[in-house]
Amino acid sequence: MGNGALNGAVIAVAGAGGPAGRAALLRLARAGATVVGSDNDPERLAEAVDHARYEAGGATVTGDTVDLLDLNSTRDWANRVEKDFGRIDGLVHLVGGWRGSETFVKTSLDDWDFLELLLVKTVQHTSLAFFEGLQRSEHGRYVLISAAGASHPTAGNAAYAAAKAAAEAWTLALADAFHKAGGAAGPTSAAAILVVKALVHDAMRADRPNAKFAGFTDVTDLAEAIAGVWDKPASEVNGQRLWLTEKP
Template sequence: MNGNNKGALEGAVIAVAGAAGPAGRATLLRLAEEGAVVAAADADAARLAEAVDAARYAHGGATVTGDTVDLLDLQSAREWAARIEKDFGRVDGLVHLVGGWRGSATFAETDLADWDLLEKLLIRTVQHTSLAFQEPLQRSDRGRYLLISAAGASKPTAGNAAYSASKAAAEAWTLALADAFRKAGGEEGPSSAAAILVVKALVHDALRAERPNAKFAGFTDVKDLAEAIAGVWAKPAREVNGNRLWLTEKP
């Protein structure tokens, strides 16, 4: 932990969607460490409660809340955003970590049922969180919408057609939100920003323990991802908005 940066997000209210997985847990910890109020959501109530408790215990006095939200339902997403703003007076960020992966050995073996699932997990949830949070984020003086994406969106491989296409669609949707923020900012430039953090894939300690001989070349550790997420608020909205922040080599 860098003591100089402690409290850099003091008073910021940041929502994290898909908060119960390894990346979500690391992000909750880092944002709480930086002094943010963190509103976490996930579809898995038990895993979410564990993640919220871990972040609270790691940082005594940190405000970390958990909501079981169905992000496949637009109204549920809107109600979640409204609840955060009502409870804490503002919303300064939405970190979109809802993930999922399906793939095949070859292009010919692609199962379109994988597309049906990934379209919901990777595109529909982005549509709903962005529509629900756009206005609250525009009301903030430091609003940030952050999509975590994959390098495969820019360079799809044969067995990852459904996954890469889903990620590419989510990126395009996020860039459209960025354009909305740009237009709302007028001549002064945007005060809120939408951006994409790109990884090859994510790795965490439990995965390394499961596969001790794996190299995980080019993978991003979830702790490094969390660090990069927290760091986005330190940059001006104009610099961040509509951009991809590469945490792995560009393909």
């Protein structure tokens, strides 16, 4: 199943307004998918949608302002996408954010409270809201973007790494649900985790022209890897951590 699986597919992208979201919208649209982005910043979302629509030559790219911290709002979004387009074949979870500290003992638990909402609660809500729709698809995919720090936390990143690890564990539980739903024939839908060290984009390079960004993944390469999750059968990617950087 190549990227032809994306031609005519309906893919939702959570956190579509950021640099990674912009790249994902464009890559998926160019593959022929109908793409529905969400972001909590309407202006940023509109810019990302317009950019993808224009660069992909008039592809169907739309945007919804959704409160992913509210389960009912997230469920309404999932139901609306499936009702409007007749199917849902993917949810790409790009909601991100970072807070850290100089040392372990200087960790602020306010940072944990913030990151738990942003990085864990949103994953819980999108996975619960989209599960049934993705299971109805012949090639449904739930794609989480995670960080190498979840497997190798550093002292100043305790809150961030713990939140990312929790999001990974939740996504692997979703993968097990897809596995169980597939029965003896194997899963038809899959949940996969793409692991990066950190992301980099052109604006970051312009701001720091001398920085090497060693081990960082460019958002365009991330978008390519996201599209690639549809290249393989569900059984090969379900429950897998797909590393885009060196394992720690």
